[in-house]
Amino acid sequence: MKKVVLSVAVLIVVAVVGGWLFIRNMGMGGMMGGNMPSNKMNGNESSENVRNENFSEEEKPLPIPPLLKDENPDPSKSEFSLTAQQSTMEFIKGKKTETFGYNGDYLGPVIRVKKGEDVSIKIKNKLAEATTVHWHGLEVDGEQDGGPHNGIKPGTTWNPQFKIEQSAATLWYHPHLLHETGEHVYKGLAGLFYIDDEVSEKLDIPKEYGVNDVPLIIQDKQMDDEGQFDYDLSMHDTMMGLQGDTILVNGAINPYLEVPKGLMRLRLLNGSNARIYEFSLNNDQEFFQIASDGGLLEKPVKVNKLVLSPAERAEILVDFSSFKDGEVVELTDQGTAFMKFIVKGKKEEKVTMPDKLAAIPRIDPSNSVRTREFVFQGMGRNVNINGKQMDMDRIDEELKLNDTEIWEITNDTGMGMMGGMGHPFHAHGVQFQILDRDGKAPPDNEKGWKDTILVYPDEKVRVIATFNKKGLFMYHCHILEHEDVGMMGQFQVE
Numbered sequence: 232m233k234k235v236v237l238s239v240a241v242l243i244v245v246a247v248v249g250g251w252l253f254i255r256n257m258g259m260g261g262m263m264g265g266n267m268p269s270n271k272m273n274g275n276e277s278s279e280n281v282r283n284e285n286f287s288e289e290e291k292p293l294p295i296p297p298l299l300k301d302e303n304p305d306p307s308k309s310e311f312s313l314t315a316q317q318s319t320m321e322f323i324k325g326k327k328t329e330t331f332g333y334n335g336d337y338l339g340p341v342i343r344v345k346k347g348e349d350v351s352i353k354i355k356n357k358l359a360e361a362t363t364v365h366w367h368g369l370e371v372d373g374e375q376d377g378g379p380h381n382g383i384k385p386g387t388t389w390n391p392q393f394k395i396e397q398s399a400a401t402l403w404y405h406p407h408l409l410h411e412t413g414e415h416v417y418k419g420l421a422g423l424f425y426i427d428d429e430v431s432e433k434l435d436i437p438k439e440y441g442v443n444d445v446p447l448i449i450q451d452k453q454m455d456d457e458g459q460f461d462y463d464l465s466m467h468d469t470m471m472g473l474q475g476d477t478i479l480v481n482g483a484i485n486p487y488l489e490v491p492k493g494l495m496r497l498r499l500l501n502g503s504n505a506r507i508y509e510f511s512l513n514n515d516q517e518f519f520q521i522a523s524d525g526g527l528l529e530k531p532v533k534v535n536k537l538v539l540s541p542a543e544r545a546e547i548l549v550d551f552s553s554f555k556d557g558e559v560v561e562l563t564d565q566g567t568a569f570m571k572f573i574v575k576g577k578k579e580e581k582v583t584m585p586d587k588l589a590a591i592p593r594i595d596p597s598n599s600v601r602t603r604e605f606v607f608q609g610m611g612r613n614v615n616i617n618g619k620q621m622d623m624d625r626i627d628e629e630l631k632l633n634d635t636e637i638w639e640i641t642n643d644t645g646m647g648m649m650g651g652m653g654h655p656f657h658a659h660g661v662q663f664q665i666l667d668r669d670g671k672a673p674p675d676n677e678k679g680w681k682d683t684i685l686v687y688p689d690e691k692v693r694v695i696a697t698f699n700k701k702g703l704f705m706y707h708c709h710i711l712e713h714e715d716v717g718m719m720g721q722f723q724v725e
Contacts, residue, residue: 290485290486290571293447293480295445296338298341298343298440299311299334303351308349308350309351312334312354313340314354315332316333317330317357320336320419321458322454322482329459329460330419330460331418333420337419338448339422341440342424342425343427344426346427346428349393351391351392352391354383354389354391355388356388361408363377363382363407364377364404365378365381365659366424367542367659368403368524370396370662370699372701372702373702373704376660377407378407378704379705397525397526398426399428399589400425400526401423401500401546404421409621410716412711412714416711419482421448423498426526434585434588436548436585437496438496443490446481446498447500448500449480449500449502449569451475452475453476454476469716470610472712473504473505473711474506475503475506485571486571491575492554493579494551494582495549498545498546499546504541504710505712507540507541508538510538511535511537511566513560513566514560516549518548518550520537520546520676522545522546522679523543523677524543524662524682524683525662526680527546528679529678529679530587532674532676534676540709541711542655550582551574554574557574558574559572559573591664591678598635601634601637602639604617605640605641606641607654607718609645614713616706616707616708616719617720620717621718626722626723627721627722628720628721628723631698631725633698636695636696640684640694641686641691642690643689644688651689654708655683656706656709657707657708658706659705660702661697662696663682665693665694669690669692704721704724705722706719706721
């Protein structure tokens with residue numbers, strides 16, 4: 232009898248959740264289509280729930296993360312120090328929010344290195360709990376990767392050391408402790424990691440950090456009446472990932488940035504736990520994407536909208552040369568503005584867009600020694616990959632060092648439900664090239680190096696990579712609440 236009652240209860244929950252998703256998706260445009268904004272495609276909260284205007288009493292200049300000091304004068308070596316610590320910060324005037332940060336109250340400094348350098352980073356944990364630091368997008372051995380096996384206990388220091396062997400890119404770092412990644416990132420532990428090389432240094436593009444080359448770490452937060460980050464997960468949060476109602480840029484609500492009358496280089500990071508953004512400018516102005524996750528594209532790609540799922544990065548060039556002094560342009564998510572650009576200063580004499588950026592050697596699919604399948608399945612606490620949930624003691628995939636493989640990543644919505652949700656796939660220690668999406672060539676801005684790939688409902692994405700780093704690595708959904716409940720696996724490269 233008990234089994235019958237339990238079965239009926241499960242069916243009721245499934246029916247209610249399925250109906251809720253059906254109604255939500257119908258209200259967002261009916262059948263899901265490839266051109267639909269991704270916030271609507273994946274069941275995520277739309278931008279309508281963002282309430283930044285409630286906190287707009289006092290606009291603030293955009294905070295610019297400091298560049299972390301290199302403590303080694305040797306130009307071929309870099310040494311840095313990071314401290315993970317607990318603090319407080321005023322996001323809303325008069326209300327102190329409890330936060331985590333690296334070397335400060337919230338977020339962390341930009342670590343900047345060059346290709347070919349030997350890097351050493353001493354990370355001290357001053358939190359009251361264990362944490363890790365994962366170098367997202369960096370090609371390093373498993374022992375230096377900072378995954379869940381690289382825990383840093385309170386009061387101890389971890390000192391990863393590695394050589395930079397990849398091209399110029401905008402990467403980032405964040406915690407990756409088992410079951411705790413979502414909360415640690417949500418409270419503020421994240422920062423950017425820049426790589427420069429000869430190609431990027433010679434390009435005629437903006438390079439003055441904080442002036443015409445500016446990082447934008449974009450996150451959404453759920454804040455309670457006291458201004459605290461509300462990380463108390465409901466069933467909905469576990470299912471869809473935690474969606475906030477307030478968008479922060481570099482830790483500020485409704486910031487503004489004064490920009491010169493010329494080209495601006497903006498380095499965008501979707502640092503949110505789960506929200507998928509569709510960025511555009513409020514005047515529908517076109518801009519150029521020049522880099523994706525793993526570095527420069529072959530040539531600039533003209534767009535007027537840009538979709539980034541959690542952990543994805545993009546570098547864009549925006550031309551402000553035709554605006555009058557004091558004119559304002561707003562950055563929006565699906566039309567909802569969350570920061571302003573105020574045009575100031577003299578007009579540049581000449582604004583040029585480079586025709587070529589970087590050469591990207593194409594990986595030949597015929598060199599692949601194997602094709603592997605990764606299927607995203609389930610919902611709520613039952614999310615999984617290939618029917619399995621994360622087990623620290625189990626190796627899910629075994630690879631050989633320097634082998635080239637094709638990975639097929641499928642988002643199986645199951646149960647015949649309309650909609651479903653997108654899953655951003657991320658693998659550690661490697662950069663991929665996208666071969667195709669459902670058999671079709673990827674868009675031009677996805678033809679560079681990628682470490683995080685958004686897979687839409689019922690879509691199959693084929694990617695290819697050569698695995699040049701040995702050790703134990705993770706692959707997982709980068710909706711952090713999904714990762715934390717088990718949508719993750721491990722691959723060993725030997």
